[in-house]
Amino acid sequence: MDEKVFNIKREYSIPEFFKEELDSEQLDAVINSTGRSLIIAGPGSGKTRVITYKIAYLLSQGIKPENILLVTFTRAAAREMVERVRNVTNVDTSSLTAGTFHHVCNMILRRYAKVIGYENNFTILDSEDAKDLMRIAKNEYKETLTKEEAKQIPGEGVILKIIGYAANTLKSIREAILDMAAYLIDYQEDIERIYMNYLEMKKKINAMDYDDMLINTLHLLETNEDIRNYIASKYQWVLVDEFQDTSLVQLRIVEFLSSVHKNLIVVGDDSQSIYSFRGSRFENVEEFQSHEDVKLFKIQTNYRSVPEIVELENYLIPTHSIPKKLKPYRSSYHMKPVIVKTYDELEQADFIVQLIENKFDEGVSPEEIAILYRSHSLSMVLQQKLDVKKISYKLLSGKRFIETRHIKDIMAFLKILANPYDNISWTRVLKLFPGIGQKTLTKIVNEFYANLMEYPTPYGAFEQIKFRKYPKAKEIILYLFENSDENPQDLIDYIYNEFYREYLELNFKDAYSRKQDIERLGEIASRYKSVESFLEELALSENIEIQSAEKDRKNERITLTTVHGAKGLEWKVVIIISVNPGDFPNGMALKEKKIDEEERLFYVAVTRAKDELYIVKQLTGTTKPYYGNSFYMRQKLPDFTDKIPKELVEHWKIGYSD
C-alpha cells in the first residue's frame, strides 16, 4: 500500500540552557567536537552527560535520530543515554541506533550474513558454548594421535585464548602463539588443525562466537564497498563510549561505519581500561590521539567524589596513563577513606555486616551501598553471612546466571528448537534422561540428522525415531517441536513441570534455589515473543541481576559485584574487599605480568565511591587452597595498600566490645 507523506517541520528545544547545565570543559566538548574527536573523560566528570548533550545538540541542529549511531559498553548504558536524550530534547529517539558493539554487529549481520557465507538465522555461541565446541574439536583431533602425543596437547581454554587473541589483534595463529604463549610454538600445527576443526564445526551448525561477530562484520565492511557505503552513509554521526575498552577490530569497524560522513566521536579514559583479556587495547586511545586531524578534549572535574577521595584517586592514577589531574568539585566530607585490617575472611564478613548495619542506622539506603571484589569467589563467605543476617543483596555478576548447570539444561531444550543441528545441546538434553548415555544419544542424533534430509520438519524427522525404552524423552521433545512457535515462557514451564522439576529433586541437594532460578528464567522469557529472540538477547545482553536467596518484601538491596561489573556505576558507600596480594591484585594476572591492568582495576574500584570508601584487607590473606602453591609462597606480591600515603586515609583495626 502506498502512503502519501505529509511533511511537517520538527520543533527542537534551543540549546541555550546547555550553558546552565554544563561547565565550560563539558560545553566545549559538546559543541566543538566535530569530525574525528577524542574526549578524555576522568571518573565522575559527567561523561554520560556530555554524550547525552552532544546528541541533544546534534538533534537541535536538525540531525535526525536515525542518522546517529551510539556504541556503548553495555546495553543498560545505551538505554539510559537514549532515555536521557529524550528527556532533554523531547524528541522521539526510538529510531536512534544505540547498543553494544555486538548488538550493532548483530543488526548488520542479520541482514547481510548471506554475503559472507552464513545463513541469516545463525546462532550465537556464548563463551561456554564455544568452550564445549572447542573441547569436541580438540578431542576429535586427539583421536588421530597416540595416547602419549595426545597428552601433550594444550587444553581447550588455552587454545581459545590464543585464537581469541589472534582474532582481536588481527594476527595469525603463529604470531598469537609467539606473543602470548611462546612455549607452545612446537604445537603450532596441532593448534592450527584443532582450530580448523573448530571452524568447520561452527560452520556446520551455522553459528558464530563473540569474536566471529566482530570479525565477520569487519570482513563484510572491508570487502563489500557497496554495503559499506550504504551503511556508512546512513550514520552521519558515530559516537563511541568507553573507547579505552575497544579492540583493534572494533576500532576498524567504527572507522568503516564513519567512513562516509567522517564524524567519529570517541569518549573514554585510558586509566580505566580493564578488559585486555578480551582484546581491549587502551593503546587505541593514544593512537587515535596521535592522528593529526583528531581534536582532543579533556574533562577532568570530578563531580562524583568528595575531595578526600579525589585526592586518593590522584595518587592512584595508573602509571602508564595519559597525564591527568582530577579536580574535586564537591565540598569536604567529615571523614577520609578508610583502610581496615581484619584477621581473616570471616572477620572481614563480620566487619562488613556490622558496618552496613551502622550505615542503615545512619539512614543510608541499601541502594547506596556497594561491595566490590576482584573475583566472584571472594564474595562467597560474605554472601553466607549476609544471608544469615537477612541483609538482602543483589549480585550484579554472580557466576553468570546462564552459566549455571540447571539454566544451561533448560536453555539446551530451547536451543535445539532454534537450531536442530546444535549437537552440544542435543547431548545435554538427551543425557538428562535415565538410560540414555553417550552411545545411545549419538545413534539418536545421527538418525535424526539423516531423517532431517527426508522430512520437511524437525517434528517429522524426530517422530520417526524409535524410543521404546525412553518414551518420556520422545514425548517431551516432540511436544516442544510441535509447539516451538509458542512463547518461550510457556515452553520453559512445560519442560519444568513435565520433567525437569523431578530431575532437580532427584539429583540436587540445593534443588530449592535452583527452582527459584528457573522461575526467574521464566519471568525473563516472558518478555520475548519467540525462542529465537529470547536466545539472541540472552547471548548478547549483559548480566542478569540475581537476587539473594532471602526473598525481600522491600525492593531495597545492597549491591555485590566484581569491579568489572561496577564499571560506569557509583554509590555513596563503596566497600572494596579482600585487597590482599594474590586476591586483588589477582595472582593469576600477576603471573602473566599484568600488574598495570590490576592497577587500573583498583583505580576503577576506588573511583566508584561518592562519599565513603572502605578498603578492607585480611592479615591472613586468602583461605583458598590453591593460593598456597609455590608461586604465592615464593614471591612478595605487590600490596595496593602499601603505596597509599598514611595521611590520605584513616587506618582501622578490629576490636571486640563484647
Add this chain to the structure above:
DNA sequence: TCCGGGGTTTTTTTT
C-alpha cells in the same frame, strides 16, 4: 551399554 564412585583438574575478569 549405562551408571555411579572415586579421583583429578581447573585455577580471573565478560560481550
Add this chain to the structure above:
DNA sequence: AAACCCCGGA
C-alpha cells in the same frame, strides 16, 4: 562447582 577420567558392577 562441575567437568573430565578410569573402573567395576548391573
